[in-house]
Amino acid sequence: xxxxxxxxxxxxxxxxxxxxxxxxxxxxxxxxxxxxxxxxxxxxxxxxxxxxxxxxxxxxxxxxxxxxxxxxxxxxxxxxxxxxxxxxxxxxxxxxxxxxxxxxxxxxxxxxxxxxxxxxxxxx
Amino acid sequence: xxxxxxxxxxxxxxxxxxxxxxxxxxxxxxxxxxxxxxxxxxxxxxxxxxxxxxxxxxxxxxxxxxxxxxxxxxxxxxxxxxxxxxxxxxxxxxxxxxxxxxxxxxxxx
Numbered sequence: 489x490x491x492x493x494x495x496x497x498x499x500x501x502x503x504x505x506x507x508x509x510x511x512x513x514x515x516x517x518x519x520x521x522x523x524x525x526x527x528x529x530x531x532x533x534x535x536x537x538x539x540x541x542x543x544x545x546x547x548x549x550x551x552x553x554x555x556x557x558x559x560x561x562x563x564x565x566x567x568x569x570x571x572x573x574x575x576x577x578x579x580x581x582x583x584x585x586x587x588x589x590x591x592x593x594x595x596x597x598x599x600x601x602x603x604x605x606x607x608x609x610x611x612x
Numbered sequence: 613x614x615x616x617x618x619x620x621x622x623x624x625x626x627x628x629x630x631x632x633x634x635x636x637x638x639x640x641x642x643x644x645x646x647x648x649x650x651x652x653x654x655x656x657x658x659x660x661x662x663x664x665x666x667x668x669x670x671x672x673x674x675x676x677x678x679x680x681x682x683x684x685x686x687x688x689x690x691x692x693x694x695x696x697x698x699x700x701x702x703x704x705x706x707x708x709x710x711x712x713x714x715x716x717x718x719x720x721x
Contacts, residue, residue, distance in 0.1 A: 599649075599659060
């Protein structure tokens, strides 16, 4: 059974960096089938895909245009986890953040396992 | 980027009734790469339907999906108390960014 366990602070000050980690059990961050995503949800923006990382003989990543200049998603093979960093946050980045697995069945964007979610509030 | 519009915003029904939820795409979703998710309060969304009509593992057969191109439907044949939740459609056509609809809330009448 795949489980995704998120960790990270729930409060971040404006202009600082939001950092979250997703620990994977039951699969590997280096899997040649899986794709590891971050998605956020807020009342104003709904569910918003932010970006992904995946391994296919080498590491790849893709990001949403809306956050492309501020986001980094990194794998950590030694700990079997991946992380999200979002710099220069504003109150608009307040949301519940989810780490999510996709990629199985040949469908990169089909999301079959989700982390528990982390409410991140951007406020001074 | 494909825009998904769900209707209605809220559906008020009683247990045992049939629920029909609509998802319309701004352009054709190729190969029916359309999924439905259920979200209950305080929980992450969970996959119900993929490829427009295939049920995810463990999903009961009272949930069914249909449609192609730009028009898709999720049907719950007989609502059970556990089915009252918010439902989202999502396209996963080709490459990202992938988008979600704004959701339909199925509430108890």
